[in-house]
Amino acid sequence: MSTHKIAVIPGDGIGNEVVPAAVDCLERIAELHSLNLEFTYFEWGSEYYSRHGRMMAADGLDQLAKHDAIFLGAVGSPEVPDAESLWGLLIPIRREFQQYINLRPVKTLDGVTSPLAAKEPIDLLIVRENNEGEYSEVGGRMYRGQPEECAMQTTVFTRLGVLRAAHYAARLAASRRGQLTSATKSNGIVHTMPFWDEVVAEAVREYPDVTLTSELVDALAAHLVLKPWTLDVIVASNLFGDILSDLGSAATGSIGLAPSANLNPEGDFPSLFEPVHGSAPDIAGKGLANPVGQIWSGAMMLEHLGHPEAGAHLQAGFESALRDGLGTRDVGGTSSTAEFTAAVLSAIDALAGNYADSAAATAKP
Numbered sequence: 001m002s003t004h005k006i007a008v009i010p011g012d013g014i015g016n017e018v019v020p021a022a023v024d025c026l027e028r029i030a031e032l033h034s035l036n037l038e039f040t041y042f043e044w045g046s047e048y049y050s051r052h053g054r055m056m057a058a059d060g061l062d063q064l065a066k067h068d069a070i071f072l073g074a075v076g077s078p079e080v081p082d083a084e085s086l087w088g089l090l091i092p093i094r095r096e097f098q099q100y101i102n103l104r105p106v107k108t109l110d111g112v113t114s115p116l117a118a119k120e121p122i123d124l125l126i127v128r129e130n131n132e133g134e135y136s137e138v139g140g141r142m143y144r145g146q147p148e149e150c151a152m153q154t155t156v157f158t159r160l161g162v163l164r165a166a167h168y169a170a171r172l173a174a175s176r177r178g179q180l181t182s183a184t185k186s187n188g189i190v191h192t193m194p195f196w197d198e199v200v201a202e203a204v205r206e207y208p209d210v211t212l213t214s215e216l217v218d219a220l221a222a223h224l225v226l227k228p229w230t231l232d233v234i235v236a237s238n239l240f241g242d243i244l245s246d247l248g249s250a251a252t253g254s255i256g257l258a259p260s261a262n263l264n265p266e267g268d269f270p271s272l273f274e275p276v277h278g279s280a281p282d283i284a285g286k287g288l289a290n291p292v293g294q295i296w297s298g299a300m301m302l303e304h305l306g307h308p309e310a311g312a313h314l315q316a317g318f319e320s321a322l323r324d325g326l327g328t329r330d331v332g333g334t335s336s337t338a339e340f341t342a343a344v345l346s347a348i349d350a351l352a353g354n355y356a357d358s359a360a361a362t363a364k365p
Contacts, residue, residue, distance in 0.1 A: 003036040004305050007067040007270070011045040012085070013279025014289035015073020021291035021341040022071070022298045025314060028348050029302070032355070033310040040067065046077030046085055055088030061096045069301050070272040073294065074279035090274075095131055097269035099262035100161065101168050102128035102241060103300070104276060106228070106248035106258070109292075111322035112331045114253050120229035122252055125176075127169035127233060128241025130262060132161045135238045155192045157237070162196055166203035168265060169235035173210045179232035180204060182214045183240040196237060217244070224248055249276060254330045256290030259297040261304060271304055273297040287336040290328040292318055295344065313348065313355045320347035 010019040023039060030037045042063070044056035055075075057063065064070055070093065075085050093099070104126040108114060114122070138154035166182075173180040182200045186193035197214055204212040215223065217240050223231065224247050236244055249258035258276035275293025283289060295318050302311035321343035327333030328340055335343065 001034050001036050002305075002307070003038065004068045005038045005040065005066065006301075007064050007070045008039050008041045009044055009070065009089075010041070010073040011075045011089075011279065012047075012077050013074050013281050013284035014277075015045070015075075015279060017284070017287070017289045017337050018275065018291040018294035019071065019073040021337055022294040024341060025295050025317065025344055025348065026298045026302075028345055029310050029314045029317075032348070032352050033307065033313070035302075035307060035310060039071075044089060045075060046080045049080050049084065049088065055085060061092065064093065064270060065097070067270050069270050069305060071298065071301065072272055072274040074275070074277065076279040076281075078281055090272075091135070093272055094262050097272070098131070098264050098266075099269070099271055100129065100131045100164060101261075101263040101265060102130040103261045103263060104128065104241070104245040104248070104258060105296075105300075106245065106252060108252050109257065109319055109322050111319075111325055111327060112253035112257065114251060116225070116228075116251055118227075118229070122228045122248075124228065124231045124248065125172055125233045126241055126245045126248060127165060127172065127235045128245065129161055129165040129235075129237050130241075131238075132156050132158060133238035134240075155189075155237075157192050157195055157199075159199055162199040163203050166200040166235055167206075169233050170204050170207045170210050170212075173233040174207050177232040178209050178211060180210050180212050181220065181231055181234045182212060183217045183220050183234060183236035183244060184214050185217050185240075186214075187216060200235065220244065221247060224251060245276060253332075254290060255293075256328070256330045257292045257296070259293050259300055261297065261300045263304065271301075273301040273304075287338060288329055289337050290330050291337055291341060291344075292322070292327075292331075309355055313351060316351050316354075317344045317348035320344075320351065 010016045049055050075090050106124050108122040134155045136156040139152045141151045143149045184193050186197050249255045255277050260276050262272040264271050299311040299314040326335050326343040328335050
């Protein structure tokens with residue numbers, strides 16, 4: 001039996017609703033696939049900040065390093081400035097553990113109506129460089145409160161950072177339809193984006209079966225709305241990838257559907273799995289939250305841990321519940337968070353026979 005230690009941080013707002021839902025589904029999958037998932041909970045987040053003046057324990061990163069993966073719900077509260085909540089928890093985890101790839105699938109799901117009039121299915125991956133770019137720590141503010149007050153933020157691209165994101169994206173494209181689109185803005189940003197273009201092109205030359213298209217980010221945003229089904233894999237900087245993935249999930253029906261994986265591909269450090277959505281304080285505690293993004297992130301976690309059949313089984317479970325019209329309000333359904341989770345668990349059980357052979361193979365010593 002495979003054992004994996006999972007650090008769970010429900011965080012803020014609806015994270016405290018969607019994380020338990022996803023853990024219930026993960027535990028059912030683990031039982032059916034002879035996996036031992038050991039969950040350890042950390043009550044870090046905005047409430048912890050209000051009591052201790054920090055988002056996580058002083059030795060929090062050391063505690064997390066002992067685990068095989070991190071499962072995060074959401075971060076953010078109206079009572080805590082966003083810069084404090086993100087830079088006090090999520091971003092230090094991403095950087096300390098060299099989670100330099102943020103992988104975000106964008107896919108049409110049966111049972112969810114897209115706001116787009118076109119009916120062609122969408123199935124693309126966004127590879128976001130996750131550790132540098134526009135989200136650097138280089139910059140500052142001067143003359144606070146004075147008429148001449150100013151703020152500066154410096155974008156930082158390194159050859160290593162761009163190369164490893166481009167290589168990861170190109171390998172994904174080579175395993176799919178062979179089309180890689182690079183998000184740029186080199187017509188207006190005269191130093192960093194031309195450098196991005198040059199290094200991405202350099203990397204992709206090593207993949208003869210991959211066709212690279214460099215597309216200005218504003219045109220690419222329009223492309224994601226007008227013809228998203230023509231896109232395969234997108235590689236983008238930290239800021240561009242963040243924005244484009246939210247747009248992509250909205251085009252498929254709801255940002256509540258979108259999962260993500262913050263990956264350290266080499267496995268030297270734990271990777272982190274979280275939904276794209278935020279803490280949604282307007283609906284927190286009302287039982288309305290859509291747990292698909294969290295559950296799907298759990299499926300990505302299982303695949304990363306070496307159990308693709310278990311991940312596929314979990315994904316098939318929530319897709320089946322959506323297909324049967326049992327989604328939450330944001331996707332046109334009437335289910336509460338608990339009702340949808342129950343539907344996913346039932347679907348997992350109903351589909352177990354389809355995965356019996358793979359589960360048995362997983363269980364072999």
